[in-house]
Amino acid sequence: TQLLEQSPQFLSIQEGENLTVYCNSSSVFSSLQWYRQEPGEGPVLLVTVVTGGEVKKLKRLTFQFGDARKDSSLHITAAQPGDTGLYLCAGLHTGTASKLTFGTGTRLQVTL
Amino acid sequence: NAGVTQTPKFQVLKTGQSMTLQCAQDMNHEYMSWYRQDPGMGLRLIHYSVGAGITDQGEVPNGYNVSRSTTEDFPLRLLSAAPSQTSVYFCASRLIGGEDTEAFFGQGTRLTVV
Numbered sequence: 001t002q003l004l005e006q007s008p009q010f011l012s013i014q015e016g017e018n019l020t021v022y023c024n025s026s027s028v029f030s031s032l033q034w035y036r037q038e039p040g041e042g043p044v045l046l047v048t049v050v051t052g053g054e055v056k057k058l059k060r061l062t063f064q065f066g067d068a069r070k071d072s073s074l075h076i077t078a079a080q081p082g083d084t085g086l087y088l089c090a091g092l093h094t095g096t097a098s099k100l101t102f103g104t105g106t107r108l109q110v111t112l
Numbered sequence: 113n114a115g116v117t118q119t120p121k122f123q124v125l126k127t128g129q130s131m132t133l134q135c136a137q138d139m140n141h142e143y144m145s146w147y148r149q150d151p152g153m154g155l156r157l158i159h160y161s162v163g164a165g166i167t168d169q170g171e172v173p174n175g176y177n178v179s180r181s182t183t184e185d186f187p188l189r190l191l192s193a194a195p196s197q198t199s200v201y202f203c204a205s206r207l208i209g210g211e212d213t214e215a216f217f218g219q220g221t222r223l224t225v226v
Contacts, residue, residue: 009152031211042116042202042217043155050211088154092211099170100204100215102147102155 003027004091004103012109013079021074021106023089030092032065032072033100037086079110114138118203118218125193125225133188133221135203141216142208144186148172148199149220155202161186162208193225 004025013019023032031050035043047056049065049072056063060083062075072089089103119134137144145160147170157170161180175197177189186205190197200222206215 004154006154033215035215040219042204042219043215044217045214048212048214090155090215092213098143098208099157099160100145100206101157104152105154 003101004089006087006089006103006106008106009104010107010109012111015080015110015112016078017110019076019079019108021076021087021108023072023074023103025070025091027091027093028069029101030069030098032069033090033092034063034072034074035088035090037088043086043088076108079108081110081112084108084110116203116205116216116218118201118221120221121219122222123224125190125223127193127195127225129193131190131193133190133201133203133223135186135188135218136184137186137203137205137216138184139205139216140183141205142183144180144203144205145170145215146176146178146186146188147202147204148197149202150199158188158201190223195225197223198225199223 007022033048034046037043047063052067052069054065060077064073087106090100116137142163146158147155156172159178161167200220202220203218204215207213
């Protein structure tokens, strides 16, 4: 059972456009992370949001954690070809056996 | 600083063969885990370990075994490979504790079972 659903699954846009990726769950998480993965590589952490309602900005990327800590969004302003990749959200359940549960992924392609 | 090292990078197995995917980290992380990545399904947790001598199952453990004899190494064994195990496998490590610990990933092993 996939606990974290991402939408859309695929997104192909032109340079300069804005986009939003959604990550939704029925579970409450202690924190929510976003990773980006490029072909042939492992995922790399972009950001962690911890507090319900928290908003974090990383240059043209804006991340938000839902008030109930069940969902998150990633907004990219003025997308560039360098933003191309697979975006993965991941929810963390804290505790001794804290597990990181990944979302289904959103594959973004930005063309000139 | 090597981070997380996985070997091999590519492997082709025949159905029924066994093999071990190697994973080593040099960051003294307590937590290590194995994921498989399939199209449209993100990363699914196979097994994880919170320290040497301690392992537990993730969401898709069937057909895989793990052991953790040292902090650094966390090998994944396929006992009798099946075509359904064709996938890309990632090992990850991180510190335990805190809500903002970063997971560090290896470069992955692309496994094909024919």
